[in-house]
Structures are given as structure tokens and as C-alpha cells.
Amino acid sequence: MGLLSKKDAALIKDPLADNNPITIQVLGICSALAITAELEASIVMSISVLFVLGVGNVVISLMRNIIPSKIRIIVQLIVVATLVIIVDLVLKAFAYELSKTLSVFVGLIITNCIIMGRFEAFALGNGPWRSFLDGIGNALGYAVILIMVGFFRELLGSGTLLGIPVLGDPIEKTGLYAFGYENNGFMLLSPMALIVVGIIIWVQRTRNKALVED
């Protein structure tokens, strides 16, 4: 990381593991449960959040000295909503196919607590460059967990990855299914996402005792 000072690099690295938005800050759980039934949806959501959080953090950071503290949450909400709607409109006009894939994510992005959480906790008190790095870092940390959960849910729930069958054909009984393996339909439902996130939290805290609270 020759480009970034040590302090700046930490903004990107910390959220990936020791200060992960999902497993440590426990933000953005709702979308992690909702859309991780398939790996592809997880990836699309991660990229969308990366964009909105990066840009939103910069905008809020630039406005940090003029935002009245009494209505700062409303202002943050307006900034996210405006950004997302603008992106949605522009995509609808110039990349219609893409917009159809993304349109279902719009509501999920606006209500994503990570975005509001980072605005409130970081962008309001730091300069635009550091806020940008913080946004990217947290979005990547979010993405790591989302992709992990999506990977296991799609693999164990449907026997596919990115829609491609990897374990054989469950109906023709080929591959793994020939040995009596069955897809676990329960993995496709939201409660299993919560359990997978729980297992990730467990593994992470077992490996790093410093994260365990008394």
C-alpha cells in the first residue's frame, strides 16, 4: 500500500476483518439475510453498496460543516435516497437491461444500515478522502461476508454456483446426488442466512480472542 499512509490503509483493512460491518458492527444484517440465496445477487448488491457508500460518504463529508446537527439523520437519508434514485433513473434511460436487474436492490440499498451508520460514525467527522476510503473499506467488508453467505447458501441450497450446477443434477441423480446427497431447501430461507452469519461470527471470534466481549 505505497499509495496510502498507514493510517489510511487501516481504513480499508480494518472493516475487512477486525471491524467488519456485519460481524462486528452488526450493521446491514437485513440485506445480508434477504438477498444471499444466490451468489449472483450477493455480488450485485455488494457492487451497488460499494458505489453508494463510497460516493455518499464523500458527499456527506463535504457537507459535514454545514449540516445542522438536529436534522442530520434526515439529511443523510435524503442524500442516500437522491443518489440511489439518480442512478436508477439514469440506468433506466441508458442501460435498461441492467436497471431491471438492479431495480429490486434500490429499496434495499436505501434502507441499508451500513450506509447510514458510516455517514453518522465517520463521514460527519472526517475529510472527504478519508471518508471515501472508509466507505470503500466498509463496503468491501460487507461484500466479503455477503459473498461468503451467498456461496454457502447457493451451494448447499440449490447445488449451484452463479446458476451453474456444480454438484450434479438433482433430478437425474448424477454427480454427488448419485450417492444419496440432497439439496437442503432450508438453506434458501432467511433463517439459515442468520445461522451462517452466526457461524462466521463464531469462527472469527474463536480465531481472534480480542474480539470477544465479556
Place this chain on the structure above:
Amino acid sequence: MEKRTDKNSYTIIFAIVMVLIVGSLLAYLASSLKPTIAENQRLEKQQNILYAMGVNNNDESSAVFVSTKEAPKLFLENVSEQMVLEVKDGKMISQMTRQEYMDANNGQEPYLIDIKKQKSNAKDGQSRKLPLFIGKNKKGKTVYVAPIYGKGLWDAIWGYVAIDENMVVQGAYFDHKGETPGLGANIKQRYFMDDFYGEHLLSESGAFKGITVAKGNADPVNKDKTDNEVDAIAGATITGDGVSAMIKSDLKLYKPYFDNLKKQAN
């Protein structure tokens, strides 16, 4: 000392200015992009209808429309006839050709009829206009494409179903506004839509039965085409029920037309 940004007057002025800026920006964007978006939606309808007819660029597993550039040309070539049926209380009261409909409605094309609006009209006791698109599919068989509209778990779902004169499904396209990605959103996946091919809408006695998206279906490979059932998507029960419901409620209205067709043939 109180900070400048903590004053009530500052807060109010800030709020007003912010709302004005954001409001006008969004209004400007929305209105300037509206024609482009409407054109995209118009082409999408043509693509949807063509898709249901079997005119598409599908590869092995994904659903691919004909390109937006080709859509208008292919639409003219493949849809040989557009019709508008008018029904009230389950009875057909009139049948218009495309030209008759356009003359009566300021030149609006039948495929642009707003199904949602027609549905709410029918609820208010008015008649409902049903567009029907007739053409030949790749096998040279005449198919009739009908739009359907209903609600899923979160928002609207809709689709186009191509049927033959015996009301056997020849192709289907479904879409949705906001179903859960990975679950309900999969109604627009090939594996779900393709299951409808060959399914009968009528029961053996000839009464309208529809097609049920069934859980615990004993026929997951969908070999039995006369059971009026297709296999459901795991984790998407309510979206699936929505698909069954819109097929039942909307396609049923077309039955009088096909009954007439049969009578004429005999």
C-alpha cells in the same frame, strides 16, 4: 457559544434549501429522461410478447430477448394480428381489430394497453379491454399471446402467455417489480418459465382450470402436462401463488374467445 449550525433559523433555512435543490434536481432528471424511459418500456413490451411467442435469442439456459434494435421489425413480422376483446362480468361484449381500437383511442396501439388500469376498471364494474396478439411461432403453429398481471410478495408481477387454440401453453414470460432476488425473482428464470410449455389451462372436461404453481409436486420433471401444475420455486411460495392467481384470473377471461373460435371451426 452556540454553534452557527445549531440555530433553529439555520436549520429551517437549510432544510428548505436542501429540499428545493434535491426536489428540482430529481424533477428535472425525471422529466428529461421520461421519453427515453418510456421508449425503453415500449420496446420491452414488444420483446416480452415476442419472447412468449418463441421469438428470442435464448441460449441453453438463459432467457435472452431479441435486441431492442430488431424488436420493432420482428414485432411487425411475427405478430400478424392484434386484437382487443372487451369483457364484462365474464361475458365478451365486443371484439375489435387493431385498426378499430386505434381509431377509437387516439391511435394507441393495443399492445400499450395498461393491464393494471383495465384490471381496476373491471373491479369498478366497468368493462375490461383485453389485448390479444396473434402470430405464428417457429413451428408454424398459430399462437395467441395474452398479457397477465397480478401481485407477488412485495410488488407487482406480470407476464405474457402464448397459448394455442386449445388453450395449451406454448410459451410464457414472467417479470416482476420487486420480488426477492434469488427467490421470488426467479420466476423470470428459464427453468421456471419453460416448465409452463405444453401445460393445459383447461381440465379434461374442458372447463377452465388454470395452472397452479404447486409445492410438493409429485412431478418435478414436469412430464405430466395435463395435471394443470408446475413445480414451485423453493422459498418463493407467495410469489408462486401470485403467478397461479394471475394466470387463473386473467387468462380465464379469454375463454369465451376460444370457445367462439371452436364453434366457428366446427
